[in-house]
Amino acid sequence: MANQVGNYSLFIALIASIxxxxxxxxxxxxxxxxxxxxxxxxxxxxxxxxLISFISLVFAFIVSDFSNKTVYNNSHTTKxxxxxxxxTWGNHEGSLLLWLLVLTFFLFIFLxxxxxxxxxxxxxxLTFQEVIIFGFLLxxxxxxxPFINLFPIPKEGTGLNPILQDPAxxxxxxILYIGYVGTSIIFSASLAALVCGNVNKVWxxxxxxxxxxxxxxxxxxxxxxxxxxxxxxxxxxxxxxxPVENVSLMPWFCLTALLHTIVVLExxxxxxxxxxxxxxxxFSLSMSGTFLVRSGILNSIHTFANDPSRGxxxxxxxxxxxxxxxIIFFIYQKNISNSSIRTYLISxxxxxxxxNWFMMFFLSVVLIGTVYPxxxxxxxxxxxxxxxxxxxxxxxxxxxxxxxxxxxGPNLKWVKDHINKIKLEQPIFLFISILISYLFTTSYGVxxxxxxxxFGLGFFLFxxxxxxxxxxxxxxxxxxxxxxxxxFILSILFNGVLAKEYSSNMxxxxxxxxxxxxxxxxxxxxxxxxxxxxxxxxxxxxxxRGNLNLKPEIRIYNQPKTLTSEADIxxxxxxxxxxxxxxxxxxxxxxxxxQHKPLMIWIWLSVILIFVGGILGYFKxx
Amino acid sequence: MKKFKxxxxxxxxxxxxxxxxxxxxxxxxxxxxKNLRCLICxxxxxxxxxSDFAISMKTLIQKKIDEGKTENExxxxxxxxxxxxxxxxxxxxxxxxxxxxLPLILFVFGGIxxxxxxxxx
Amino acid sequence: xxxxxxxxxxxxxxxxxxxxFLKGLDKPNSYSxxxxxxxxxxxxxxxTLYKNKExxxxxxxxxxxxxxxxxxxxxxxxxRNEHSYLINLQKINNINIxxxxxxxxxxxxxxxxxxxxxxxxxxxxxxxxxxSIELGAYGVPETYLVNRKTNExxxxxxxxxxxxxxxxxxxxxxxxxx
Numbered sequence: 021m022a023n024q025v026g027n028y029s030l031f032i033a034l035i036a037s038i039x040x041x042x043x044x045x046x047x048x049x050x051x052x053x054x055x056x057x058x059x060x061x062x063x064x065x066x067x068x069x070x071l072i073s074f075i076s077l078v079f080a081f082i083v084s085d086f087s088n089k090t091v092y093n094n095s096h097t098t099k100x101x102x103x104x105x106x107x108t109w110g111n112h113e114g115s116l117l118l119w120l121l122v123l124t125f126f127l128f129i130f131l132x133x134x135x136x137x138x139x140x141x142x143x144x145x146l147t148f149q150e151v152i153i154f155g156f157l158l159x160x161x162x163x164x165x166p167f168i169n170l171f172p173i174p175k176e177g178t179g180l181n182p183i184l185q186d187p188a189x190x191x192x193x194x195i196l197y198i199g200y201v202g203t204s205i206i207f208s209a210s211l212a213a214l215v216c217g218n219v220n221k222v223w224x225x226x227x228x229x230x231x232x233x234x235x236x237x238x239x240x241x242x243x244x245x246x247x248x249x250x251x252x253x254x255x256x257x258x259x260x261x262x263p264v265e266n267v268s269l270m271p272w273f274c275l276t277a278l279l280h281t282i283v284v285l286e287x288x289x290x291x292x293x294x295x296x297x298x299x300x301x302x303f304s305l306s307m308s309g310t311f312l313v314r315s316g317i318l319n320s321i322h323t324f325a326n327d328p329s330r331g332x333x334x335x336x337x338x339x340x341x342x343x344x345x346x347i348i349f350f351i352y353q354k355n356i357s358n359s360s361i362r363t364y365l366i367s368x369x370x371x372x373x374x375x376n377w378f379m380m381f382f383l384s385v386v387l388i389g390t391v392y393p394x395x396x397x398x399x400x401x402x403x404x405x406x407x408x409x410x411x412x413x414x415x416x417x418x419x420x421x422x423x424x425x426x427x428x429g430p431n432l433k434w435v436k437d438h439i440n441k442i443k444l445e446q447p448i449f450l451f452i453s454i455l456i457s458y459l460f461t462t463s464y465g466v467x468x469x470x471x472x473x474x475f476g477l478g479f480f481l482f483x484x485x486x487x488x489x490x491x492x493x494x495x496x497x498x499x500x501x502x503x504x505x506x507x508f509i510l511s512i513l514f515n516g517v518l519a520k521e522y523s524s525n526m527x528x529x530x531x532x533x534x535x536x537x538x539x540x541x542x543x544x545x546x547x548x549x550x551x552x553x554x555x556x557x558x559x560x561x562x563x564x565r566g567n568l569n570l571k572p573e574i575r576i577y578n579q580p581k582t583l584t585s586e587a588d589i590x591x592x593x594x595x596x597x598x599x600x601x602x603x604x605x606x607x608x609x610x611x612x613x614x615q616h617k618p619l620m621i622w623i624w625l626s627v628i629l630i631f632v633g634g635i636l637g638y639f640k641x642x
Numbered sequence: 643m644k645k646f647k648x649x650x651x652x653x654x655x656x657x658x659x660x661x662x663x664x665x666x667x668x669x670x671x672x673x674x675x676k677n678l679r680c681l682i683c684x685x686x687x688x689x690x691x692x693s694d695f696a697i698s699m700k701t702l703i704q705k706k707i708d709e710g711k712t713e714n715e716x717x718x719x720x721x722x723x724x725x726x727x728x729x730x731x732x733x734x735x736x737x738x739x740x741x742x743x744l745p746l747i748l749f750v751f752g753g754i755x756x757x758x759x760x761x762x763x
Numbered sequence: 764x765x766x767x768x769x770x771x772x773x774x775x776x777x778x779x780x781x782x783x784f785l786k787g788l789d790k791p792n793s794y795s796x797x798x799x800x801x802x803x804x805x806x807x808x809x810x811t812l813y814k815n816k817e818x819x820x821x822x823x824x825x826x827x828x829x830x831x832x833x834x835x836x837x838x839x840x841x842x843r844n845e846h847s848y849l850i851n852l853q854k855i856n857n858i859n860i861x862x863x864x865x866x867x868x869x870x871x872x873x874x875x876x877x878x879x880x881x882x883x884x885x886x887x888x889x890x891x892x893x894x895s896i897e898l899g900a901y902g903v904p905e906t907y908l909v910n911r912k913t914n915e916x917x918x919x920x921x922x923x924x925x926x927x928x929x930x931x932x933x934x935x936x937x938x939x940x941x
Contacts, residue, residue: 255686255690257690260685262685311784315788317784317787317788331788332785332788335781335784335785335788339777339780339781342777343774343777346770346773346774346777350766350769350770353766362761363759363760363761364760364761365760365761370756370760373756373759373760374756377749377752377753377756380748380752381745381748381749381752384744384745384748384749385745388741388744388745389741392738392740392741394783394784394787395783395787396737396738397787398783398786398787399783400737402726402737403725403726403727404726404727404729404732404737404738405679405726405727405728405729405730405732406730406732406741407677407679407687407730407731408676408730409677409730409731410730410731410732410741413731414742414745414746418749602692604692611692681901682901682902693902694865694866694892694902695892695896695901695902697892698866698891698892698893698895698896699896701891701892701893702892702893702896702897705893723896723897723898723899724899
């Protein structure tokens, strides 16, 4: 029953989409001032239909309706209710439906919130956005329909991949999608603004809200994914430069660049074409992300089951949108008069450009690193791996000038500033920072390449952003976000340099010495949970400062039968103690891995600071 | 006053250049195995994996180090056996020069664009 | 004019990417190691399972015929299934088969051979798996067909032997004889 409801409501939404594309385009020629009320009602119907179909899928998951193929493939009656619900978007079909849901609702909100803008602009945004919705509807209905009937009805489902049964990962996809889908609004709105020729200050301050919203959700989404990888994948790292992770990072770089450029457009009415190009690129990257993850073209831990026909569809749709955007850009570029506003070397505008410059560089490194192996394999058949060392080698050296510009840039004035006005305190801060960094690296024997300037400029940015709280000229949101970023860089650097780890094969009762600590494997408990069996190891780690009890788990899930290792982590503001153990083939012995990770929690806290800065920016009064 | 500023800046940057040599990792095996793809796992390094393959690989690396092989000799040996795919850090050759150079070319190109956009005076 | 050239270049580049991705979709995602063939390290030495002496791989390779190197273990289930193929290859086609016993207990290995038969001319034991890695193995079971003259691996078979792989081995061996 739910299947039929879901399916038909998607078809109604498809028809509504076709109607809206033609009607809204036709109405752009109409001279009446108000939006046709018909448009609004059709759009409401469409949103409602998508909502109904989404709810019916959630419902099918909750009641474990195995006549639905998606439910059968991804759920099980013994699963806790929370994961039954999150299972809705833990699979390919459901996640696309969620994407579509956010897409229609964002469009709805956009139209409500843009009442004071020109009618033509709103209608065109609607047209472009409906083209995207139409494409997704076709994709869902014809290649990944979540409402396929199964007959005879199976008694039991096959279960959700246990490593996905996790609170952070239950929330990660919806939040990330809101970020991705937000970029679609930016895309449509930029094209519409380009066609109407109203890329100006008013438009900038209106679209800025959308940029900030997308940016906030994308940031939180990436962070949740990273936290999940930290404690669930059990290797103790938080970023693996895995292609699927990179795919979420690419639009983030672009969006961050856009976030800065749009401020310039808002204040100085310049960099118009560049803003449009960035908007188009951001959305293209979000879509490419979907393509790369969904098509199975990548080799990664996260990829969903793949199906070539889906890949071909998304690829064609993706390039259709990109070409459409490029063609519109070249036709209407003359619409946006690039006013003769000059940009001076020492000015905030240039600082923003420098930010964009580095963002685009980081983006290109990640993009090329992710896509290059695919291209190379197709072109001459050789297969290479690109992993962390590649990204580190290309990104780290460029962070040094980046941090320097980031520290100095925000204090420059708009239009024109003077180099002479750079106060004495900046070189002094720089000197102190380098000195601290030099003392630190020598006393701890850190000898990585560029470690002295890296730490030095990390500290420099840290000091300057703190000072800016008292005297800076920029907004509070910018101060918090930049301060958060300096904290982020410093905690990553310290964490990377000071982290220690120990790995050994142990059986119950064993003791091992590591640095000044004693690791003891005290006990092993076996318990039966609802949908898994659990082996809990009880470890005690003691040193002269105290005792820690860590209880990592190995879970043996029954549906589908899978082993997962759940690390136990004790976090304090100074450091994380991370312990995970794995079954070895030989009976009685377990591979135990202990990691001491200084300042780990500050990585998450600093990211929280960064997006709190974004939230403040959103609510800032004009 | 101006000279003093300049002086501090120069000292700062000369300290930057005091750059130590490359890391002498205490644990060579860890360092090498972090740079190797576990070929039978999904997206894990040999270091992170507990599979038989990865464990044997780590033992072998230890043996090679004891024999006095350098890091590069070990990589060379492994790529001969398993292909370039095993190494996470692709070396610069005719297959990968674009990979390494393209980002840098784009960076220079971006710099030129900015210089052209900005008026110096 | 310049605008048009830019436009054309971007579109062409886009088309190029599109075609490459389209082609990339057809590529199988599994890694096929067939492209990497190499010389067998004849200098590799190890203890044998029965004789308790060190012997080098070079000595074991048949100078007059093809050799098969088979990596196996008693704890590996697929090895059990492929074992009859090995016995046939040895009995019917008279191929020299060298066993590499991967990360196994000697008692279990001997029992395995007692139960299922011993097709190997000699078995080298590899308790820590390093010899298999030196041979370029990914896991068990794996089989390499080695050319007698050049000591080159002609073909690598990853995973258990089956009818298809069996026929392929027989075909290569027979062709060479004529």
